[in-house]
Amino acid sequence: MTRPAAVLFDCDGVLADSEGLVNAIVAADLAARGWAMTPAECQEQFLGMAATDMVPVIEGRVGRLPEDWLVQLSHRIARSMIAELQPVEGALGAVRAIAAAGIAVAVASNSAREELQAKLRRLGLASAFAGRAFSFQDVARPKPAPDMYLAAARACGAEPGRCVVVEDSLLGAQAGLAAGCRVFGLTRETDASIFAGIGAVPFRRMAQLPELLGLR
Ligand SMILES: [Mg+2]
Known part of the structure; x- marks a missing residue:
């Protein structure tokens, strides 16, 4: 891709x-x-x-x-x-590989700002997402509205159509699609057929993400 x-x-x-x-x-x-x-x-x-x-x-x-x-x-x-809190298996390596390839990363979460920052600090990701971490409190409407992903794309200086959103829920995938992004759906909690049905690309493990993005 x-x-x-x-x-x-x-x-x-x-x-x-x-x-x-x-x-x-x-x-x-x-x-x-x-x-x-x-x-x-x-x-x-x-x-x-x-x-x-x-x-x-x-x-x-x-x-x-x-x-x-x-x-x-x-x-x-x-x-x-x-x-x-523990990271999702393969997630830290995937973020590192994507950032190392010179691709901007951001995070957009329906959780409260305080909660999101606590999670990122605990996972050692606070600096990777500094200035590009969005809570529902930072925008007018939470997911499934596109607001947070539009804000995240803007913070990365990227057109939404050139961004990939990575989600594990139907509501989140709908938010990414509504923002005009390509969406990859991690099938931990949501069936592949549900993601495929709305036009998201299902995938199984975070460790696969760099390869799916054409980085290796
Ligand atoms: Mg989620």
Whole structure:
């Protein structure tokens, strides 16, 4: 394939093996409010969704949430990330190889800014993405709107059509496509057929990414 001008990464499930930690925290919180859910059910219900979009769904089931619910949840998630987060297998090597090839990289995540920064620091990626890390709090609308990927492409000085987005969720892949980027869908949590059905290119392991991008 044509060498991309920039590679724009989702964070959770693409760089950070964070979904398990997050789902355990959210499941415990919701269970305490009367919505009994396993971490796996949480994953199914909320994969790729911004926390602000989760609120109406949750309030529909358990009634009004405390005013500071999102802030407190985000603090708890950030603390867990700092202590326990691991990278997705092959992700660090892929980012290094892409950056070493002179291709700009950025990250765009539906998580809160504090949470995203905690994850990047823990993974040793803060400097690789300095000035090019976007949270839903940095744009008007979270994924599946294209805002974050448009901002990430702009930060890389690249036309969206020359960018590759790497995603693991349907919502995120839709955001990348809506921004006009090519999208590669990592099939950890989402079936290859779902990605292929919307025009994204499914792939199985992060270690394959440099080769898929024509870098080796
Ligand atoms: Mg994700």
